[in-house]
Amino acid sequence: MSDALLLNPARHINIEGAANIRDLGGYPTKEGYMTKWGKYFRGDSLHALPLESEKYLAKEKGVQSILDLRLSFEGKYKHIDQLSYEYINIPLLDPATFKTKIPKSLVDMYCMLLDSSQKQFKQVFQHFIHTGDNPVLFHCRVGKDRTGVLAAMLLDLAGVSHDLIIKDYALTSKYKPVTEEALRSTPPLMTKKQYRNMLLCEPEYMEQFLRYLYENYGSTEGFLHRIGFNESEIEQLRTSFLEE
Secondary structure (H helix, E strand, O other), rough: OOOHOOOOOOEEEEEEOEEEEEEEEOOOOOOEEEEOOOOOOEEEOOOOOOOHHHHHHHHHOOOOOOEEOOOOOOOOOHHHHHOOEEEOOOOOOOHHHHHHOOOOOOOHHHHHHHHHHHHHHHHHHHHHHHHHOOOOOEEOOOOOOOHHHHHHHHHHHHHHOOOHHHHHHOHHHHHHHOHHHHEEEEEEEOOHHHHHHOOOOHHHHHHHHHHOOOOOHHHHHHHHHHHHOOOOHHHHHHOOOOOO
């Protein structure tokens, strides 16, 4: 059943200029609800979208708000793009963090985000509350790491099983496979194998992240309490993403 859910034709948004835009709707929750189609879209970089793709997202998918999780040097939107949507840039990675601690792996980086980027997470979830029931598209560069962590937290808050959360995360490998061309950009201080591991989207990466989240914060709900959200705000975040 999970393959049918993951590969639902409505999930992947196939448009020119981006390869990894996906709707987080249609997943069953433990309480018997479904995540709402058209509420949250996860994606890769959008700054190279042609006009027709922009129009499709706005008119066909109703996207009104774009949340960019990247650092400024990762790609600039054209001025007209920022006027087309409610555009918010909240870089989820804080470069200052890496001056004191270097992540040893992708999982290490995911866990560091929870511990070191709580101010940014608070801004992100405040923005989600601000958007109410309106569609939001959030993205980073590849749509795998920062986007994957945030998507997992939204799905966990909604009550989606960890098994499905992990499979949704790993789905990026279908739309953004690691290619030899990508490996030609291996950084000088990395081996090709190390760089390949950084580009991969293995299920165990998300499994380990979720374990860390639950061991240290109890759940996404516990994390949101920790960074200052009250029960009413958390319930608003949850219910805006659910339908019967």
